[in-house]
């Protein structure tokens with residue numbers, strides 16, 4: 001099977017980035033979201049990324065124009081799903097929402113279509129069970145910001161076929177990613193490690209061991225992490241990270257109990273860059 005059309009569901013932080021690499025990778029791309037505002041913001045960001053790509057010499061003018069042409073947006077799921085060879089969902093990290101979406105997609109997408117989830121931690125097998133095509137369901141875990149991060153973590157659920165894995169890897173390659181295939185397990189490889197480090201950093205902050213800025217500096221300069229854990233969680237979104245931690249706590253046990261401080265930040269609406277304030281402040285326009 002050859003993938004011509006990719007539908008990306010959810011035009012938030014991740015969906016807009018996946019739509020960008022998909023269009024640049026040569027796929028006809030349909031970006032769908034229930035919110036018009038999210039789609040408007042996503043289109044503006046994708047255009048800005050293409051402009052920046054041209055300005056820095058990373059994208060040729062004609063490639064950017066072609067990518068622009070390949071990309072459309074819509075609010076109706078039917079419209080996005082009915083012509084897709086591959087659907088990649090990037091809706092919020094809630095299992096009930098994703099399971100319901102996979103059931104609906106199974107009815108709307110062509111029978112040959114592959115259904116993929118960009119979940120950071122949840123069970124692809126559970127999503128696959130809501131469909132009549134579990135062999136064609138796979139995890140395609142991209143990283144934020146999608147246009148810059150090189151990894152695609154491909155997740156093999158209980159019944160994912162070899163053909164589906166091969167297709168996910170081929171698409172990942174055309175989107176400019178290097179792929180690793182992991183067997184399904186809560187948090188896969190990357191989110192499990194990342195959640196552990198990030199949660200520990202919140203415990204240290206809560207205990208007053210060092211300031212947030214100094215904890216970040218220590219990990220960057222001493223352990224050679226490209227970003228500090230707080231800089232990173234502000235980019236990921238504290239709500240998304242908390243949802244992952246709660247799931248890992250439930251499935252892998254006590255060592256992943258979310259630090260009360262992250263729960264408090266989320267309750268206060270401090271969600272990270274996307275809300276203007278997380279661990280650090282992001283004044284408008286910064």
Ligand SMILES: NC(=O)c1ccc[n+]([C@@H]2O[C@H](COP(=O)([O-])OP(=O)(O)OC[C@H]3O[C@@H](n4cnc5c(N)ncnc54)[C@H](O)[C@@H]3O)[C@@H](O)[C@H]2O)c1
Pocket residue numbers: 009010011012013014015032033034035038089090091092093094101118119120121141142143144235236237240
């Ligand atoms: N944030 C990260 O760094 C990151 C990294 C890797 C994977 N992920 C995963 O990607 C997924 C999305 O995360 P995000 O950070 O982009 O979230 P986000 O909150 O930025 O965006 C989610 C988008 O989904 C839309 N949406 C909600 N319900 C919908 C529905 N039923 N149909 C279509 N659109 C719907 C919302 O309007 C919103 O625009 C999650 O599963 C998350 O775990 C996130």
